[in-house]
Amino acid sequence: MRTTARGAATRQRLVSGAALLMREQGAAVTNLDQVLRATSTSKSQLFHYFPDGRAGLLVAVTSYEVEQVIEAQRPHLDDLSTAKSWREWRGGVLRHYVELGERCPMGSLTSELGTSSPEARNIVNGLYDRWEGALMAGVQAMIVNGAVRPDLPVRDTARSILTAVQGGVVMLRATGRLSYLETTLDTTLEPLLGTPRAAA
Amino acid sequence: MRTTARGAATRQRLVSGAALLMREQGAAVTNLDQVLRATSTSKSQLFHYFPDGRAGLLVAVTSYEVEQVIEAQRPHLDDLSTAKSWREWRGGVLRHYVELGERCPMGSLTSELGTSSPEARNIVNGLYDRWEGALMAGVQAMIVNGAVRPDLPVRDTARSILTAVQGGVVMLRATGRLSYLETTLDTTLEPLLGTPRAAA
DNA sequence: GGACAGCTGGACGCCACGGTCCAGCCCCGC
DNA sequence: GCGGGGCTGGACCGTGGCGTCCAGCTGTCC
Numbered sequence: 115m116r117t118t119a120r121g122a123a124t125r126q127r128l129v130s131g132a133a134l135l136m137r138e139q140g141a142a143v144t145n146l147d148q149v150l151r152a153t154s155t156s157k158s159q160l161f162h163y164f165p166d167g168r169a170g171l172l173v174a175v176t177s178y179e180v181e182q183v184i185e186a187q188r189p190h191l192d193d194l195s196t197a198k199s200w201r202e203w204r205g206g207v208l209r210h211y212v213e214l215g216e217r218c219p220m221g222s223l224t225s226e227l228g229t230s231s232p233e234a235r236n237i238v239n240g241l242y243d244r245w246e247g248a249l250m251a252g253v254q255a256m257i258v259n260g261a262v263r264p265d266l267p268v269r270d271t272a273r274s275i276l277t278a279v280q281g282g283v284v285m286l287r288a289t290g291r292l293s294y295l296e297t298t299l300d301t302t303l304e305p306l307l308g309t310p311r312a313a314a
Numbered sequence: 315m316r317t318t319a320r321g322a323a324t325r326q327r328l329v330s331g332a333a334l335l336m337r338e339q340g341a342a343v344t345n346l347d348q349v350l351r352a353t354s355t356s357k358s359q360l361f362h363y364f365p366d367g368r369a370g371l372l373v374a375v376t377s378y379e380v381e382q383v384i385e386a387q388r389p390h391l392d393d394l395s396t397a398k399s400w401r402e403w404r405g406g407v408l409r410h411y412v413e414l415g416e417r418c419p420m421g422s423l424t425s426e427l428g429t430s431s432p433e434a435r436n437i438v439n440g441l442y443d444r445w446e447g448a449l450m451a452g453v454q455a456m457i458v459n460g461a462v463r464p465d466l467p468v469r470d471t472a473r474s475i476l477t478a479v480q481g482g483v484v485m486l487r488a489t490g491r492l493s494y495l496e497t498t499l500d501t502t503l504e505p506l507l508g509t510p511r512a513a514a
Numbered sequence: 515g516g517a518c519a520g521c522t523g524g525a526c527g528c529c530a531c532g533g534t535c536c537a538g539c540c541c542c543g544c
Numbered sequence: 545g546c547g548g549g550g551c552t553g554g555a556c557c558g559t560g561g562c563g564t565c566c567a568g569c570t571g572t573c574c
Contacts, residue, residue: 118542121551140429142342145531156553157533167533224484225425229340239489270497273485277498281481284424285473289439297470298477302501320521320571345561356523357563367563 125163127153133175133182137217141172141226169231176227176234179219180241186210186219191245194252197261197307204299207279211295216287224280225287246272253306262306271305278302325363327353333375333382337417341372341426369431376427376434379419380441386410386419391445394452397461397507404499407479411495416487424480425487446472453506462506471505478502 117125131153135144146168150156164170184191187210190203211218228238249272256262282295331353335344346368350356364370384391387410390403411418428438449472456462482495 118550120541124551142426146533147531158535158554159552161533162551168531224488225429226342228488229425235488242485242488270493273494274498274501277481277485277494278477279481280484281477281479281498284480284484285442285477288424288428288435288442293470294473294477298474298481298502301474302498324521346563347561358524358565359522361563362521368561 121163124155124159128155128160128163128171129174129178132171133178133219133222136175136222136226137214137219141175141222141230146171172227172230173233173237176223176230176237179223179227180237182219183223183241184244191248194249195255195259197256200252200256200303200306204303207299208292208296211283211286212292216290218283218286220280220283221287224283242276246276249275256306266305271302274302275299324355324359328355328360328363328371329374329378332371333378333419333422336375336422336426337379337419341375341422341430346371372427372430373433373437376423376430376437379423379427380437382419383423383441384444391448394449395455395459397456400452400456400503400506404503407499408492408496411483411486412492416490418483418486420480420483421487424483442476446476449475456506466505471502474502475499 128149132144132149135148135152146157146160149171150160160171161167164174166173187203187206190199190206194200194203223238223241227234229235246269250268253262253266253268253271257264257266257268278298278301279295282292282298285294286292328349332344332349335348335352346357346360349371350360360371361367364374366373387403387406390399390406394400394403423438423441427434429435446469450468453462453466453468453471457464457466457468478498478501479495482492482498485494486492
């Protein structure tokens with residue numbers, strides 16, 4: 115059962131194609147035939163790489179989308195030790211959602227993929243943990259650097275920021291307006307960056 | 315086609331029963347047979363009251379759940395003119411989500427019902443508008459009363475709070491932890507209530 | 515109390531969709 | 545260049561679930 119380069123490519127095509135479709139129209143209404151058509155594959159290939167069928171594909175798509183979410187915040191997420199890098203991170207996040215609008219990976223993750231199975235749920239929770247960890251490291255670094263008051267609660271601050279992004283994305287998907295994300299990010303980043311709106 | 319008391323009761327039973335099922339297990343996996351069983355009704359009744367079938371029922375459930383969300387914030391949402399009433403509102407919201415946990419109406423609204431059809435989407439957007447309006451009225455009242463600095467941006471503040479609740483609910487559903495909602499509410503209410511954690 | 519309109523029950527049809535199967539192709543390894 | 549195992553195509557099947565239909569009941573109005 116050694117998988118060759120061609121096989122890996124087909125599998126990859128299935129996952130990314132399915133992810134795209136599910137972002138556009140929702141996971142629930144995306145059926146296998148659509149995925150096959152969009153990726154120029156056939157039933158047997160899908161079931162070859164995902165013996166559990168649809169369920170397995172959903173899990174793979176969930177993992178894939180989690181990576182997309184993290185990737186979209188690179189490289190800033192990995193080094194949030196200065197006010198400048200926080201501002202750049204913020205800018206990058208906003209730009210990303212301006213670009214993708216309602217078709218963002220986060221949306222399908224939280225609303226559909228994350229609840230599709232216990233396994234998928236764990237994967238999404240893993241995303242939140244990684245994310246929160248990176249934000250916490252950033253807050254901690256800001257404290258160590260003396261850029262913010264030392265009694266700032268590290269975990270709570272990180273959680274507020276993460277929650278702000280989630281809420282902003284929900285409202286973006288619902289209303290199409292970015293202002294919710296923008297405003298709330300300003301509010302929650304205020305302890306780190308001082309007066310909001312200092313940088314767009 | 316005048317509808318009688320008995321008919322109205324049957325219709326109501328269908329809507330609230332369907333809403334309950336959809337909160338528990340998700341709208342996508344809730345089928346009509348389950349709704350019929352849970353509400354002691356039959357196919358013909360459902361299609362009698364909802365000629366559009368499942369789609370029409372979903373719209374009705376959406377409206378119903380929107381009312382539940384507003385109702386859960388009563389009476390505080392209608393008069394947020396003092397720090398006390400804001401604190402009571404905050405406490406009420408938290409209590410509500412402690413109680414319902416992941417089975418809250420908000421969750422199914424944002425993640426499933428709101429995207430089930432353009433009509434449902436409009437209904438959910440109406441909820442956000444009403445909600446934001448009530449919060450704005452509260453912020454404005456606080457300014458008029460001189461309880462907060464007059465240059466506080468009314469709309470942005472209201473939007474931050476609304477977004478905080480959304481994000482908190484998302485994280486609650488994902489992780490089962492209430493702390494995200496709690497923390498972010500504290501952060502966003504800070505401009506109105508001063509130092510957070512003054513009241514549980 | 516009779517008649518008509520609303521209301522109810524459940525059997526039935528249809529089809530979309532997930533999943534199975536197998537015959538044949540391609541490509542790596544020797 | 546040849547053998548074999550991964551890889552591919554597509555026909556096929558079973559079923560769950562939405563929606564239809566009609567016969568019979570109920571209850572309201574005159």
